[in-house]
Amino acid sequence: MTSKEKVLLICSILSEKKAKGIVYIAVEEKTSLCDYFVVAGGSSKTMVKSLAENLEEKLDKVHNLTPRRREGVREGRWAVLDYSDVIVHIFGDEERDFYNLERLWADGENLIRYEN
Numbered sequence: 001m002t003s004k005e006k007v008l009l010i011c012s013i014l015s016e017k018k019a020k021g022i023v024y025i026a027v028e029e030k031t032s033l034c035d036y037f038v039v040a041g042g043s044s045k046t047m048v049k050s051l052a053e054n055l056e057e058k059l060d061k062v063h064n065l066t067p068r069r070r071e072g073v074r075e076g077r078w079a080v081l082d083y084s085d086v087i088v089h090i091f092g093d094e095e096r097d098f099y100n101l102e103r104l105w106a107d108g109e110n111l112i113r114y115e116n
Helices: 003-016 045-063 093-099 101-105
Strands: 020-026 036-042 069-071 078-082 086-092 111-113
Touching: 003 020, 003 036, 003 045, 003 086, 020 101, 036 045, 036 093, 036 101, 045 078, 045 086, 086 093
Parallel strands: 036 086
Antiparallel strands: 020 036, 020 111, 069 078, 078 086
């Protein structure tokens, strides 16, 4: 599976569960960390946690993909799932506004809003 295919799959799974403001940012020319960031939002800690857990479960069971690292899922404010070439950030509303990864990493051409 290519990085782009993985990004679109992740965005689709998040969209099915009603994640807010899903975007993906191509960062392969900006960092060696990964090829893409996916940024999505949940309106509560419960929703952030649920989005992250659902994504992990579906990627593992259906596609045999497990994250190398996961952080913040239990707390539900900002969950990070590291799938090597794609890093997924699921934010609560306040945390998304505060960290504003879109502003930090996007240059106008590399940010795509996911619409299914």
